[in-house]
Each structure stands twice: as C-alpha cells, then as structure tokens.
Amino acid sequence: MATFEEQAASAVANDVVAGVVVIAKDKDGKLDYSKSFSRKNGTVYNEDTVLALASMSKLMTSVAGLQVVEKGLITLDEDVTPLLPSLAKQEILTGFADDGTPITRKRQNPITLRQLLTHSAGLGYPFMHEEVAKFVAWKKLPPNAGTVDEAFDAVLLYEPGEGYLYSSSIDRVGQVIEKVTGQNLEDYMRQNLWGPLGMDSTTFFAAKYPNIQARRVPTAIRRDPKGPIIESSDEPWYTAGVKEPFGGQGIFSSPADYMKLLYSLLVDDEKVLKKETAALMFQPQLSPKAKESLLEKMKKPDWLIGKYTPTNEYDWGVGGILVDGDKHEFRREGYLNWGGAANPFWFIDRAAGVCGVFGIQLLPIFDPPTEDLIAAFEKEVYQKAGKL
Incomplete structure (x- = not known):
C-alpha cells in the first residue's frame, strides 16, 4: 500500500x-x-x-470556555440563559402546522455551559438539520447575518441535556465568554490563548x-x-x-x-x-x-x-x-x-x-x-x- x-x-x-x-x-x-x-x-x-x-475554531473557543470556568467567572452547570437573552427565549420545536407555521413549547430545563460545550443544549444547524432549515425559512432569517444572535435566532430541537446534535452551541459559548469577561472574543483569545502560545x-x-x-x-x-x-x-x-x-x-x-x-x-x-x-x-x-x-x-x-x-x-x-x-x-x-x-x-x-x-x-x-x-x-x- x-x-x-x-x-x-x-x-x-x-x-x-x-x-x-x-x-x-x-x-x-x-x-x-x-x-x-x-x-x-x-x-x-x-x-x-x-x-x-x-x-476547527471550536477547539479554541472550548478551551477559552474552560478558562473562564477556571477563573471562577461561571461554572459548567449553571444556567447561562440570563447571560444570553436571545437564546433564553428560544422554545422547543414540536412540529409544523399545515400552513408551515412552527409549533413550539417552552423548555423545562436550564441551558448550561457544559451542554453548550458538548452540543447537547438543544440547538441545531440549518445546513445540517431539516427542521431548523424549515424554521429559518419560515422566519426569513438573513443568509449572511452579521452577529451570532442574528445568525442563530432559531429554535431548540429537544430538551437541553436530553439529546445530542452538532450545532451552533460553541458560537454561544463565545458569547458567554464575552459576557463574563467584558471582552470581545478576539481580544480575550489574543490575551489568554494565542498570546501565551505564540500564535501570531x-x-x-x-x-x-x-x-x-x-x-x-x-x-x-x-x-x-x-x-x-x-x-x-x-x-x-x-x-x-x-x-x-x-x-x-x-x-x-x-x-x-x-x-x-x-x-x-x-x-x-x-x-x-x-x-x-x-x-x-x-x-x-x-x-x-x-x-x-x-x-x-x-x-x-x-x-x-x-x-x-x-x-x-x-x-x-x-x-x-x-x-x-x-x-x-x-x-x-x-x-x-x-x-x-x-x-x-x-x-x-x-x-x-x-x-x-x-x-x-x-x-x-x-x-x-x-x-x-x-x-x-x-x-x-x-x-x-x-x-x-
């Protein structure tokens, strides 16, 4: 061979x-x-x-997410939704009406940093998951969104912690890092990850x-x-x-x-x-x-x-x-x-x-x-x- x-x-x-x-x-x-x-x-x-x-960005953001846990700024298992209002309001999709209108219900479980880090928070990707794509089309979300909130203003697909779907959850981890540190994610990474490793x-x-x-x-x-x-x-x-x-x-x-x-x-x-x-x-x-x-x-x-x-x-x-x-x-x-x-x-x-x-x-x-x-x-x- x-x-x-x-x-x-x-x-x-x-x-x-x-x-x-x-x-x-x-x-x-x-x-x-x-x-x-x-x-x-x-x-x-x-x-x-x-x-x-x-x-491959997800590894760096995941490391940064663990860093803020180390710093005592947040724990792996506390509810992050008070930090992320756009995520907090998302409900769980249960189906679609005959006219294409989404049918949703409120989630019962909190969303934790551990769940976000492990793609088990209920989120999905529109390009990978048909239900999310259908919801995005119904909501007419812009194809080239400029912010994380705009890009992933969608819906949950299962109760947080009770499933796995590869998803946009690491983008939400980036938002958590920004909220608890008060820094832009680029600046935080440069100071705490890229700088210490000489990643110029x-x-x-x-x-x-x-x-x-x-x-x-x-x-x-x-x-x-x-x-x-x-x-x-x-x-x-x-x-x-x-x-x-x-x-x-x-x-x-x-x-x-x-x-x-x-x-x-x-x-x-x-x-x-x-x-x-x-x-x-x-x-x-x-x-x-x-x-x-x-x-x-x-x-x-x-x-x-x-x-x-x-x-x-x-x-x-x-x-x-x-x-x-x-x-x-x-x-x-x-x-x-x-x-x-x-x-x-x-x-x-x-x-x-x-x-x-x-x-x-x-x-x-x-x-x-x-x-x-x-x-x-x-x-x-x-x-x-x-x-x-």
Missing part, C-alpha cells in the same frame, strides 16, 4: 487536491514531522499557510492583518465528485459579512499556529489550562440520554470528517468527539478530534502521546479523496511514533 506521502503527492500532481500541509508531534520529542504538498506552478502550501478553519497568525478577522491575509490560500472546489478541483478566490466564505467573532466557525490560522495549541494540550504544559481542567477535555461529558443520542448518530457517521469504526465507543469531551473505549485499531481511550468545513482535521491522543493537524482548503465538506488522505496521515503518525 502507498504511504501517506505517496498518496498526497499523487493527489496534488493529479489535481485531486490543490495542496496539503501536515504537522505531527509526539509527547516524548522523538516525532517532529512536517510536510507540505503543492501543485507545480500552483498555490504554495506550507506550515505558515493561513486557512479558514471553520469548525491567528485571528477572527484576517482582512485586518495584511501579513495574515497575504498568506491565505484560495478555496479549492470539486464541483464534479469525480472531477478535478478548481481554485477560486471569489468563493464566499462562512464569515463573509460578520461583524463580530463567531466562536464556532470564524477563526483563521496556520497549521504551525494550530499545532502550538494541540501540542500544549498533549504535553499538558499548563500554558492555557491547569492540568485538572485540561483533563476534562479528554473525559466523557455527555449525559446518558445525550450519549445515547450521539451513539445513534454514530451508526451513520457521514456527518463527520475522518474515518470512524463502528465500535460504539464514542462520547463528547470538550472540543471534539471522544473515543471512550479500547476497541479501535490504533486510537486510544481519551482520543479527541474534530475538523472543519473545508476538510482540515486535527487529533490529540494523550494515551498514545501523539497529535497532528491536517491542513487543506477544499470544498465540499466530506470530500472522499480528502478523507482517504486524512486516514492515511493519521495512521502514518502512529506508525512514525511507534504506536502501532
């Missing part, structure tokens, strides 16, 4: 992808791997390439920083599932028109910067979180009902970037999906990962002592050739680290 590097080089040479950059490290300092692949006479990808991270290529607003904007790569698009990619600088991104930080989807960063966060969490150096707080990220956080809901969705994991074997050993930690058993081929218990809309991907496996980031900028999401490359990269990291 071809190695990851052979597969990546072939994919780039044959216009299957426009470029790829990967970085991996191990806890013992024996593995320090970095490799970039770019098309001949094409866009150059390297460690300092700036990517629109989309949902990271921001919610790339256009404001010429040095960052100049290193962004165009979005590659595969319009024909079996055809070549086309790069387009004109392709609108999710953050087009935003007026404030969206903690769940708005960050721009480089693979080198992102690795600084992954490595800090891997070696537990306490640069951004105390050891006892960081440990929560790698522990199951879902309620029994919420976990049952997640496991039902894991029977068909086509909503996830990467490969997931049917072990029934999944939960949600803080920041990503969590492996909570030992039946996987090489992922250990406590393994955490997530990705983003343009198919970038990260993972941390503290038990195996490895972490990695896969950088790419290609749509549509869940691109099969890219998923094959991610799987090959991840396995090769374990091999290089001697963990297979």
Whole structure:
C-alpha cells in the first residue's frame, strides 16, 4: 500500500487536491514531522499557510470556555440563559402546522455551559438539520447575518441535556465568554490563548492583518465528485459579512499556529489550562440520554470528517468527539478530534502521546479523496511514533 506521502503527492500532481500541509508531534520529542504538498506552478502550501478553519475554531473557543470556568467567572452547570437573552427565549420545536407555521413549547430545563460545550443544549444547524432549515425559512432569517444572535435566532430541537446534535452551541459559548469577561472574543483569545502560545497568525478577522491575509490560500472546489478541483478566490466564505467573532466557525490560522495549541494540550504544559481542567477535555461529558443520542448518530457517521469504526465507543469531551473505549485499531481511550468545513482535521491522543493537524482548503465538506488522505496521515503518525 502507498504511504501517506505517496498518496498526497499523487493527489496534488493529479489535481485531486490543490495542496496539503501536515504537522505531527509526539509527547516524548522523538516525532517532529512536517510536510507540505503543492501543485507545480500552483498555490504554495506550507506550515505558515493561513486557512479558514471553520469548525476547527471550536477547539479554541472550548478551551477559552474552560478558562473562564477556571477563573471562577461561571461554572459548567449553571444556567447561562440570563447571560444570553436571545437564546433564553428560544422554545422547543414540536412540529409544523399545515400552513408551515412552527409549533413550539417552552423548555423545562436550564441551558448550561457544559451542554453548550458538548452540543447537547438543544440547538441545531440549518445546513445540517431539516427542521431548523424549515424554521429559518419560515422566519426569513438573513443568509449572511452579521452577529451570532442574528445568525442563530432559531429554535431548540429537544430538551437541553436530553439529546445530542452538532450545532451552533460553541458560537454561544463565545458569547458567554464575552459576557463574563467584558471582552470581545478576539481580544480575550489574543490575551489568554494565542498570546501565551505564540500564535501570531491567528485571528477572527484576517482582512485586518495584511501579513495574515497575504498568506491565505484560495478555496479549492470539486464541483464534479469525480472531477478535478478548481481554485477560486471569489468563493464566499462562512464569515463573509460578520461583524463580530463567531466562536464556532470564524477563526483563521496556520497549521504551525494550530499545532502550538494541540501540542500544549498533549504535553499538558499548563500554558492555557491547569492540568485538572485540561483533563476534562479528554473525559466523557455527555449525559446518558445525550450519549445515547450521539451513539445513534454514530451508526451513520457521514456527518463527520475522518474515518470512524463502528465500535460504539464514542462520547463528547470538550472540543471534539471522544473515543471512550479500547476497541479501535490504533486510537486510544481519551482520543479527541474534530475538523472543519473545508476538510482540515486535527487529533490529540494523550494515551498514545501523539497529535497532528491536517491542513487543506477544499470544498465540499466530506470530500472522499480528502478523507482517504486524512486516514492515511493519521495512521502514518502512529506508525512514525511507534504506536502501532
């Protein structure tokens, strides 16, 4: 079987992808791997390439959410709705009348920070969940909303704490952070996360920083599932028109910067979180009902970037999906990962002592050739680290 590097080089040479950059490290300092692949006479990808991270933003915002808990500004299990009036008023959707009018009922449970951090607060995404999309269409919400309140002024889909749906809840975590600290999320991140880790290529607003904007790569698009990619600088991104930080989807960063966060969490150096707080990220956080809901969705994991074997050993930690058993081929218990809309991907496996980031900028999401490359990269990291 071809190695990851052979597969990546072939994919780039044959216009299957426009470029790829990967970085991996191990806890013992024996593995320090970095490799970039770019098309001949094409866009150059390297460690300092700036990517629109989309949902890979969620890890940073989740870490920041745990920081404000550490600071004693809020607890994981208190009701956050007094801080978020726009979320507090949302009711639970129970159906639609014959004329398309939504039928809702008031929620009974509070909404907690833990639920927001674990996508178990009742929220959904209109592009992923038909009921939310139908509600959004009925309410005529603007397609390019400038604020979190405008973008996600929708409806709950289940009683908070009693289900799981991947959602906009991390954008709400960003709002909680702003409320309890009195700081804009960009300023808070720069002071408490990016600054301490030396992440100087990271921001919610790339256009404001010429040095960052100049290193962004165009979005590659595969319009024909079996055809070549086309790069387009004109392709609108999710953050087009935003007026404030969206903690769940708005960050721009480089693979080198992102690795600084992954490595800090891997070696537990306490640069951004105390050891006892960081440990929560790698522990199951879902309620029994919420976990049952997640496991039902894991029977068909086509909503996830990467490969997931049917072990029934999944939960949600803080920041990503969590492996909570030992039946996987090489992922250990406590393994955490997530990705983003343009198919970038990260993972941390503290038990195996490895972490990695896969950088790419290609749509549509869940691109099969890219998923094959991610799987090959991840396995090769374990091999290089001697963990297979």
